[in-house]
Amino acid sequence: MSSAAQHPTSSGLERDARRMHADDRPLSPGSVAIGVVIGRTSEFFDFFVYGIGSILVFPKLIFPFAGSAVAATLMSFALFPLAFLARPVGSFVFMWVDRNYGRGVKLTAALVILGGSTASIAFLPGYEAIGYWAVALLALFRLGQGFALGGAWDGLASLLSLSAPPNHRGWYAMIPQLGAPIGFALASVLFGYFVSHLSEADFLAWGWRYPFFVAFAINVVALFARLRIVASKEFGAAMEARELEARPIFEMLSKxxxxxxxxxxxxxxxxxxxxxxxxxxxxxxxxxxxxxxxxxxxxxxxxxxxxxxxxxxxxxxxxxxxxxxxxxxxxxxxxxxxxxxxxxxxxxxxxxxxxxxxxxxxxxxxxxxxxxxxxxxxxxxxxxxxxxxxxxxxxxxxxxxxxxxxxxxxxxxxxxxxxxxxxxxxxxxxxxxxxxxxxxxx
CATH class of the missing domain: 1.20.1250.20 (MFS general substrate transporter like domains)
Structure with a gap:
């Protein structure tokens, strides 16, 4: 019995993904690996789009009052850690969602919030338009990214390692990490294209917003790829064996x-x-x-x-x-x-x-x-x-x-x-x- 079957409130996307396993064909390690890499790529893409924007865009758009380029960049970087501070809070909340409503609901909510927070930055007015509210909104969306990433932990990397032969654990452990360079490269290519082909005025007016739009589309693809694995019998078996079961955080810390x-x-x-x-x-x-x-x-x-x-x-x-x-x-x-x-x-x-x-x-x-x-x-x-x-x-x-x-x-x-x-x-x-x-x- 899969995680989805245990929770009738599972998302519609998860139910669609479950239909892909109606033929009872086993889920191969290669399919798990692809799903893991796609999922990690989407997460890192969101974060690197923000990271590059915090250098090329936000110092001029959000912090023009700083007095110098260095001060403006430092102010921009001061918001950067907010996502990492919010991430443990997201883990705490979404672990509760996982236990009560299922991993499909958890992943759907988390990735919608992650993609939505990133895409919302694309609509952000500058300081010239709304003053310090621009700083507050950017901080809010950055917190949303981190909160959602705490819920994006799906256990797929653990599922991959569970199928690893004893003498190939290092090989299986590195596969999820490939999402980082792929996500960074995609974000850099997008920004590089717009910086190369637009004037500085056009880039700051509208060009920089497109990479943030793309993030939402990538998250939709990643969500379905991950739900397809979460809905599999192999994932359900690991849940039943308690290999991938969400436990209360304070209970875990006591041990x-x-x-x-x-x-x-x-x-x-x-x-x-x-x-x-x-x-x-x-x-x-x-x-x-x-x-x-x-x-x-x-x-x-x-x-x-x-x-x-x-x-x-x-x-x-x-x-x-x-x-x-x-x-x-x-x-x-x-x-x-x-x-x-x-x-x-x-x-x-x-x-x-x-x-x-x-x-x-x-x-x-x-x-x-x-x-x-x-x-x-x-x-x-x-x-x-x-x-x-x-x-x-x-x-x-x-x-x-x-x-x-x-x-x-x-x-x-x-x-x-x-x-x-x-x-x-x-x-x-x-x-x-x-x-x-x-x-x-x-």
């Missing part, structure tokens, strides 16, 4: 609080680097004019492709040396990279291009195994809820404030401080991995 904390710090190096190769360097190029924005966006698309290669390689490496060893190796690479990163960013267009290509590749190697790095420490009964909350906190601690902190440090004290920010993340990851090993050996 696994330490595992949640460790899980939040294990991927810190990767998540710190995440926005330092995607969002922050674009802001640095825009503010310092070292190369055309559209040219740098294309370079970031190339970097995303290298990041995808690194993610795939992480699966091979983890299957040979173990996920913990692979993550430690990645944290060491980030620590080494932290010494050269500031100098590359400050070395003109060639240095910045090298920063992007090297940084994305290292990010891929580390990010590929960062999801659920200590999920095996959760008991079967609490694995779904534990993994969801751990992911929320990991993003909050590791990535939420990275663009704001990085630009603030670089603008106030010099670009060299970016290296210190990265190496602190690497140290936290190595310490958390060492502690998990010590606990496992007890």
């Amino acid at each position: 696994h609080a330490m595992d949640v904390v460790l899980g939040a710090f294990v991927p810190l190096a990767s998540f710190a680097l995440f926005h330092l190769v995607t969002i922050f360097p674009l802001s640095w190029v825009v503010l310092h004019g070292s190369q055309p924005v559209q040219q740098f966006l294309w370079m970031q698309v190339a970097g995303a492709a290298l990041g995808a290669v690194g993610i795939v390689l992480s699966g091979f490496i983890a299957d040979r040396i173990g996920r913990r060893s692979e993550l430690m190796f990645g944290a060491i690479l980030i620590a080494v990279f932290s010494f050269s990163a500031p100098f590359l960013l400050d070395a003109g267009s060639r240095g910045q291009d090298a920063y992007i290509l090297i940084g994305f590749f290292i990010l891929g190697l580390t990010f590929g195994q960062s999801s659920g790095a200590v999920s095996s420490r959760f008991t079967q009964y609490y694995r779904y809820t534990g993994a969801a909350l751990t992911s929320d906190l990991a993003w909050l601690v590791g990535a939420a404030f990275a663009p704001l902190v990085a630009l603030g440090l670089a603008s106030s004290f010099g670009i060299i401080f970016i290296g210190g920010y990265l190496i602190s993340g690497a140290i936290c990851t190595l310490a958390a991995l060492t502690l998990t090993r010590a606990l496992d050996q007890q």
Whole structure:
């Protein structure tokens, strides 16, 4: 019996998706993988559209009163973490929805709110039209993105890992992570196209709005792809076995609080680097004019492709040396990279291009195994809820404030401080991995 069958209030889309399984044909791991990648791509696309907009659009449209381009960008980045703060709240609320109304209702509501919040930004008037209400509305929509993302946790990555052979767990773990570079590349291509083909006046008047419209359409496609899997017999069997069952968060914390904390710090190096190769360097190029924005966006698309290669390689490496060893190796690479990163960013267009290509590749190697790095420490009964909350906190601690902190440090004290920010993340990851090993050996 599937999750949908347990809840007569399941969404119409879920019922449509369930009809696709009427022939009783088993759901292949490949179908699950495609659904997972589509789902993750839609989530990251929404967030990267906002991230790029927070550099190219919002400082001029929403914060023209800031007094300088740097101050306006810092104000824009101050709203960036709101989504990550709202995400755990969304997890708490949508876990309740999951338990009472079914995962189909939960996913439908979450992705409609996510796509709606992103698309609503496309209609946002500027400060010149409605004053500080523009700031308030942008903050509200950003909170909506994060709240909805807390409900978009579907357990499909866990379903994929449940079908992984013991010697291929690293390979299966990296598949969902491919959504990040794909989502970023799509967002960058869209913005790059409009920046390249429109005047600055036209881009700020209407061109920037189109990527936010596209987000809603992508979320509709992703919703059906995910509901198709949620409605499958394999997903229902995992629910009945309690592998993917939503449990109350405080109940889970009473058993696994330490595992949640460790899980939040294990991927810190990767998540710190995440926005330092995607969002922050674009802001640095825009503010310092070292190369055309559209040219740098294309370079970031190339970097995303290298990041995808690194993610795939992480699966091979983890299957040979173990996920913990692979993550430690990645944290060491980030620590080494932290010494050269500031100098590359400050070395003109060639240095910045090298920063992007090297940084994305290292990010891929580390990010590929960062999801659920200590999920095996959760008991079967609490694995779904534990993994969801751990992911929320990991993003909050590791990535939420990275663009704001990085630009603030670089603008106030010099670009060299970016290296210190990265190496602190690497140290936290190595310490958390060492502690998990010590606990496992007890």
